[in-house]
Amino acid sequence: MTPPAEAPIDQVSPKTAAALRAAMARLFNGRPQRTDGRLTKENLYKEAQVSRATMNRAHAILAEWDAHIAAYGKATAGEAKRDATIADLKKRLATKTQECTLLENKLKAAHTAIAALFHDNQALRQQLDKDASATVTPLRHRGPRQRH
Structure with missing residues (x-):
C-alpha cells in the first residue's frame, strides 16, 4: 500500500501567493490587467508580476491552476x-x-x-x-x- 500523497505546499511568501491567486482569479474571470488573458502559466506569472522561478515554487497554487484547466479547459x-x-x-x-x-x-x-x-x-x-x-x-x- 502506498502512503497518500501529501498536499503540495507553496514555497513562496504569503504576499507572492496572494499575488498569484489574485492573478489566477483575474485570468479565470477574463479580466487580465497585464496580459492578453490567455490561460497560460506564462500569463499567470506575468499577471502576478513574479518570475517564472518564483511561480514554480508555488506548488499548491499551480496544482489549483492545473485542476481548473483540467476541469474547464484553457478557454477564457x-x-x-x-x-x-x-x-x-x-x-x-x-x-x-x-x-x-x-x-x-x-x-x-x-x-x-x-x-x-x-x-x-x-x-x-x-x-x-x-x-x-x-x-x-x-x-x-x-x-x-x-x-x-
Missing part, C-alpha cells in the same frame, strides 16, 4: 462565449444552406415545368395556326330570333 470566459457564438452561427449557416438547397431544387423543378409548358404552348399555337389556315365555312347570320 470570452473565448468560451466566442466559441459558443461561432458554433451557433455554424448551425444557423448549415440550416440556411439546407433551405437554399431545397429552394434551388424547387426552382430547377419549376424551370423544367415552365419549359415543358412553353414547349406545349408553342406546339398548340402552331396547331392553331395550321387549323386557321384551313378552309373555314362561315355561318350565315339569321338575325334575331323571334319568340312566339
Whole structure:
C-alpha cells in the first residue's frame, strides 16, 4: 500500500501567493490587467508580476491552476462565449444552406415545368395556326330570333 500523497505546499511568501491567486482569479474571470488573458502559466506569472522561478515554487497554487484547466479547459470566459457564438452561427449557416438547397431544387423543378409548358404552348399555337389556315365555312347570320 502506498502512503497518500501529501498536499503540495507553496514555497513562496504569503504576499507572492496572494499575488498569484489574485492573478489566477483575474485570468479565470477574463479580466487580465497585464496580459492578453490567455490561460497560460506564462500569463499567470506575468499577471502576478513574479518570475517564472518564483511561480514554480508555488506548488499548491499551480496544482489549483492545473485542476481548473483540467476541469474547464484553457478557454477564457470570452473565448468560451466566442466559441459558443461561432458554433451557433455554424448551425444557423448549415440550416440556411439546407433551405437554399431545397429552394434551388424547387426552382430547377419549376424551370423544367415552365419549359415543358412553353414547349406545349408553342406546339398548340402552331396547331392553331395550321387549323386557321384551313378552309373555314362561315355561318350565315339569321338575325334575331323571334319568340312566339
